Every structure is written in structure tokens, then in C-alpha cells.
Amino acid sequence: MTDMTHPIPRNSRLEQLRHRFLRTPLDIAVTAASLLLALFVGWKLLDWAVLSAVWTSPDGLSQPCRDASGACWAVIEARWRLILFGVFPYAEQWRAAVATAALILAGGLSCLPLFWSVIRQALLWIAAFALFMVFMHGGVFGLSSVPPAQWGGLALTLFFFVAVVIVGMPLSICLALMRRSDLPVIRGTAIILIDGVRALPLVTILFTAALILPFVLPGWLQGDKIWRVIAGFALFFAAYQAEVLRSGIQALPRGQEEAAKALGMGYFHRITRVVLPQAFRNALPPTINQLVITLMETSLIVIIGFFDLMASGNAAYGTGEWSFAYVEVYAFIALIYGVFVFSLSRYGRYLERRLRVGSS
């Protein structure tokens, strides 16, 4: 036997690197080529995004960008309020900013262990939504009324996402529990609901909620388009999340519930104190997954005429002045989505560590 398994020297990091990347001439060649390529791409990117970029345009016009070879971040400077707040009345956009900040703050707070109880979460979100509606919708305290048709940009996207999750999450718990019920009618209803909703594409559900329901519902039940669409979207979210939760519940040993029964705990206590906390722990990774997907899918509401983050991005470069700068606008939007998704996944990892998911 030749010496195939000579031990990796662990004495120094440099040795390790050398061993991993520069062992044979071929390794050296591959490493060098990859490094060169990475450097080249990195340099090009840096040059485009930073060194040759135009950061600002004093008169708000695109002229300074026309001669530059790099990115034109001046488009963001000129159009950022459009991207963040869409068609919200310009003079009132501070209200949209406050409303958005309230949602983000509530989202941050609700992640703290201090707020991990149903009552506190409920209070927190009711307060956040009240604040959001007061500032965004107005019509009270001397603020002019701004109907949802004029909401837009990041403010609308975030509101939509949060509302869908807040409505959808309790609904999904109900559906998951109903589906495990011993009573055939309840179980059957849940199965029909979940499978029915999952059989439909999200676009169809949104379209129906926004455009077809007004024809079949009586006037007093219609409400604004945005509430119907949130309800439809929440149902969609709940159908998927219910199955995620059910997987978490079914992963629990049967003995857990039986032991709780033996201790004389009622159904409510068994579910809220024994089953659900563990089910959520088990279902944490796919739940975070579902949340991220939902955030991304909010961009679909553009097809029913909402001016969400993607639509306002489209409007931001969709004018003669800035039409060449779509890459910069999309990069900016990607950054915004990225920040939120990244925070979500970091929080998921923190939770997993804290709740020791995967170990035990």
C-alpha cells in the first residue's frame, strides 16, 4: 500500500492551507486560476460598484451618470423615497416612515424572549398595528386620510408580510390541531381546506380575492381590496404552515400527550403547555423557511395592482431620466430584501441554539 493517508499536520494554519490547496502541481494550478478569477471578478465588481460609481447628482438629474463607467447610485439618491414609499403623498411620507419603523420595531421586539407569551405578543402587535394604521391610514388626530390604494413601496410590502403572518400563524395552529382531531367532521374540514388551498396557485387566490370576490360578496362584506387580499394570502400561508406544524406535532412521542393526560391536564393545557411548544421547536427550521418564502411571495401582489417594493422599483427606473439604471435599482431592492431575510435566518439560528433544536 502506498501512503494514501498521511496524517494532516496540525501544527500551523499555514501548513493546513498548503496541504489543502497546494499539494500537487494540479492543485496549485487550480488554486491559482481560481484565485485569479476571484480577484478579477472582485476587482471588476468593486470598480463598478464603488471606484467608478457616481454617488450623487447635485441637480437630481442623470447627466453625471451618463459618462461614468461605474454604477449610478445617484438614481437611489433621486428616487429612494419612491422606492420606499411608492405613491404615498410626498408631503406625508414621514408618516409612512413612522408606520414602517413601528412595524420593524415590533418585529424586533417580538423576537426578544421577554415577549414570548401569547398575551404579550398579542398586545405588542395590536399596538404596532394601531400605530401603523394611525400613521399610514390617517383620518384621525388631524392626519389626512390616505387609502390603501396609495400605499406603496417597502411600507406596503412589510405591512403585507406582517399582516399575513399575524393572521396566518394562529389560523395555521387551528388548522393543524383540527387536522389531528378525533372528530371526523372537524378533521375532514381541515383536510379539505388545507388540500383545497394547496391545490390552487397563489396567483389565482390573490386574483380571486382582489377581483372576483367583489362580484359575489355583498357590499358590506367587501371591505377594501387590501383586506380581502391579506385574508386570501393568510389562508394560503396557513395551509402550508399548518402542515409544517403538524410535522412538528407528529414528531413528538405519543407518550408526551398520554403522560399529560395521566396527570389530569385538560385539552387546552395539554396543547398549549406540552404539545405546541415542542412542536414549534421541532418545526422551527421549516417555519423560518416558510416565512422567508412568504416575504418573497409578497411581490406577487403587483399583478393585482399593488405598488409594492418591486413595483415601485420598476417605477423608479421607468422614466426617461433613469431608465438605464435598472441594475442599480434592483441591487438596492435586493439589498433591502436581503437585510430582512438575513435577519430572519440569523434569528432562526439564534432560536435553534437557544432551544437546542437538533440536539437533545
Place this chain on the structure above:
Amino acid sequence: MKLNTYLSLAAIAIAATATGALAESGATLKTVKERGKLICTGHNGSYPGMTELDDRGNWAGFDVDLCRALATAIFGTHESHLDIVPTSWAQRWPSIQSGEVDAVIKSTGWTLNRDTEIGLQFSRPYMLGSVNYMAPVELGAKTPQDLDGGTLCLQSGTTYERYAVSHAASMGYEIGMVPFEKTEEMKAAFMAGRCDAILEWDLQLAVFKALELPNPDDYAIIPAPVAAEPLAIAMRQGDDNWVDIANWTLSVLVAAEEYGITSANVDEMKANPPTPEVAKMLGATPGFGTVLGLEDDFGYNIIKVIGNYAEIWDRNVGEGSVYKLPRGVNALLRDGGINYPLVID
């Protein structure tokens, strides 16, 4: 977009069975006046020249100005009397049918299907979406016939392919087709010089020329239209009064241009009207508005606030914009176009 089309047709089918969706004459104007606001279509994003947003999130564009003109005709001003609702293409028909919007002014072509099966009613066309060739200037093509023996880049499966084939056949020239799957590919091929011309709605050509071509002056839109699609305001079937209002609002814009009335000189014109028609149109003598259910000076208000057709054109798509689209077929009849006002008697 296939799915969207299908869905909106489904919505229409339900709308038709659920409500009958017929508006009564005068019902829309009454609703709009009671509401105190006209609700008009915007766009879910941007459609250059027709519906755009400025830095402050204000709507701008040709279609938007027509929404403003309509609101001004009813209320004397569009400030706080007009809501522009972002609307996607697929959403247009359900929105108008359900009464969510009062009029669809969204670069919408007047077609048989829309006029009959979808249950809409159209105003007189406010713009002729003229389909033209664009070719490099150095080719020296002045008419489509000059492209004889050349090649045309186009998107396969679109109506433009049909237009080109039938136009070439009837006008006696031959042009080779180079089909592409996507618009972007077609544009890239044209820019790379793989064909002599492209065929598109002239506004789209002007946008492409002004915004994407590296040297816009090296290309020219060939003036002769190959085909045309009339763009008109779409409304619910059955409300004849509403159609009248739309038609006369559009007519006022064209008439003002023909009579030389602009937003700058309209006060002067109203004070000293050159002809009885102008006097009536601007409300110096009564009888123009009341027959429509509007104020007699609605024509004056439109011109004062919005301007005439030429002003709207220049501001949004013409010389005053980056697109610099020539009037072409949309010029006044006396200038060789097809635009004419209705007769005020």
C-alpha cells in the same frame, strides 16, 4: 401573462353572470360627483411616456394627463378630485366592471372582443398607436418600400409579424424576417446590426431610441405607418352620458389645438372669442356643459389646467420629453394627421 389573461377572462365571466354589469346612462357621473373624486387607472410600475412617476411620487404621462382632463371636466380641477389607482394589465377589465375605477385610460386598444364580449364601451380614439419601422439613418430608407430586400428583426408570434407580412405583400416589397423569442433579444440583434430594421409601436420605438440606443441620432423612425391600433378610453357598457363626457373632453383638447387655444392664452380667448364655437366651448356663451351634466365652462377649465392636445403630447412624449416622438399620424388633419375635433353647433 397567459395565466393573467385567463384569470381576468374568468373574472369577466363571473362579473357578467353575477351582475349583468350594465351601467345606466348618467349613473357614473352621479357616482363620481357624489364621491367627489374620479377614480382612474394608473400602472403597477412604469410605462414610459404614458404612465410614469416623478421623484416625488406624482403620476405623469399622457394617459395620466387624460385622467386629469376628465377629472377637471367634472370638478373644474383635478387637485384632490382625482385618485389614480395602480392597476396591472390583467386587472383592467375586472376593475372597470366592478366599479373600482370609473374609466380605464391605460394605452388600451379598441378591439372587437373588448367592445362586445368583455362588455366595454370605448370613447373616440385619443391616440393612434402607429406601428412603424425604425432603421439606421445611413440606410437612407424614407419609406417602407426602401427596405426592399432587407431584413427585419421581430419578436415571433406577435401581431407585428402579421402586420409586416401583409404590409409587404400589399405594398409590393420584400423583407426577410429574423424572428426572436424575446423583445430584449430582438433589440440586441438590431443594435448589433444583424438586421436592417425593427417594427414596433412608434412610441415604443421612440423610447427604445432615446433610452437604450447608444447613438440615438444614428437611427430614424420611418414615418409611414405599417399598421395602427387605436387607443381609447374604456368604460362600462351602457352609460351613454359617460361616453359623451369622455368624447367631448377629448374633443375639447383637439379643438383647442386647432383653434390655437393654449393654457397660456385661454383667458384671452375666453374674453374675446374669435368664433361662436370657441365662445361656446370655453363657456363664454352657455350650452356646452349643461347638456352633458357638467358646468358650461368645463372646456375652459380643461385647457386652463391641462392644456390642449399638443401641450399634452409635447410634455409627455414629444419634444418636451426625452422621447421626442414626432406627432406623425396623430397630428391634426390640416397637418397631415388624423386628429380632428367634433363639431360644436
